[in-house]
Amino acid sequence: MREFKSKAFWRAVLAELVGMTMFIFLSISAAIGNSNNTSPDQEVKVSLTFGLAIATLAQSLGHISGAHLNPAVTLGMLASCQISVFKGVMYIVAQMLGSALASGIVYGTRPEGNKNITLIHTDKLLLFGSSFCPPHSLSRHDVTGSAPLAIGLSVALGHLAAISYTGCGINPARSFGPALIMNDYTNHWVYWVGPMCGGVAAALVYDFLLYPKFDDFPERMRVLVSGPVGDYDVNGEETAAVEMSSK
Template identity: 70%
Template sequence: MTELKSKAFWRAVLGELVGMTLFIFLSIAAAIGNSNNGNPDQEVKVSLAFGLSIATLAQSLGHISGAHLNPAVTLGMLVSCQISLVRAAFYILAQMLGSSVASGIVYSVRSNETKSLGVNSLSRGVAPMQGFGVEMLATFQLVLCVLAATDKRRRDVAGSVPLAIGLSVALGHLTAISFTGCGINPARSFGPALIMNEFTHHWVYWVGPMCGGVAAAFTYDFLLYPKTDDFPDRMRVLVSGPPTDYSVNGRDVELSSK
């Protein structure tokens, strides 16, 4: 619980709230702001909007909160023992709140001719379990990319990590958008659904991505690139958070591991 005493912790939670609000506003506005939404080129436009938004915000907020901006990513980081249970819970709440606020803003500024708010729905002929599978696999590649690109053990990472993650988001949308509208971000699906009160098959957009995030974390951390030598320390992170960001007399200080 020491994290709750840290100003850096609350700045990180605020960063997730602000980042998610901007992300949903930018991406949903791009998705509904075109009268030719049914055309194939719209899928490319929306995919790029989501990917570029994430890349930009990851660059802007990554040093503050890690710029998860996605409950599935947060859950993957939790399973990977990189954040605490408390931080994961507050991040997800902030992400859902930011998505809801942004969706309300888009709803209020959309044109009178636009009836949509980008609520995710299964395409005709796609069964819920099929949608679940698509969402799970699309999210799997995203969380795998996040874990690999941010792995501090690597010395071979070149180029921009935020851009790599943004491209992974765009790839997930290009893959899944024709099947499910692409809901690899549960908070993104939640905000518009809440404002429009449309929750048909909404479980697909939570269970699928969350399972994908957990599967990616287990696959990367325990099968592809195991890191078991520091397992006791990693388990302590789940309870107390990393050995940093503890506040003493109103100042944030860094604790060194013994």
């Protein structure tokens, strides 16, 4: 109920919806590209677009929602007891709505690319886990450099390595939106099972073995029910937005 009544919580959910809409629009538009271009440079362009889009949105929205922008990441955070169940459900709903909205916009503006919008490679199906940098690295203060850039580069590297094999569908929402718009769910389950399993596995290894955040089981259960206090300022006190002024 504390999260439900928090304005900051709903701003975070809205940030996930807006962020996913922007991410899917940019990434799918790049993936459709030029149908006559089958050279490797197309894969490089798509990989860089996915990575740079994530880095930019993580920088822009990370302080609001944590910039999950991926149901697999949200599920991983939930499995490691970093967020509440309510937040996890609302984030995934917002991500899927954003993906469907962006996919519809892309389809309306680029109907000639409708055959490529799903990017489902039915002859090369692989379970590809979404086990890249977790979004809670945005809240770390012991690492120099840019955390959003590190996350974006990890996404770009994943695409460079796997896009020619599976289409690198490491984001279930990214696969869901085009499948919904095109009404084509052929082998769609692969792009949910693979990333979700990878996200959960990576979260469990990192948060339970390598760098556990909580020592006791009751504390983890409290987080699942009501969320961590002050996490992304969602459960904390409301803070006024800072407006930029000219000097």
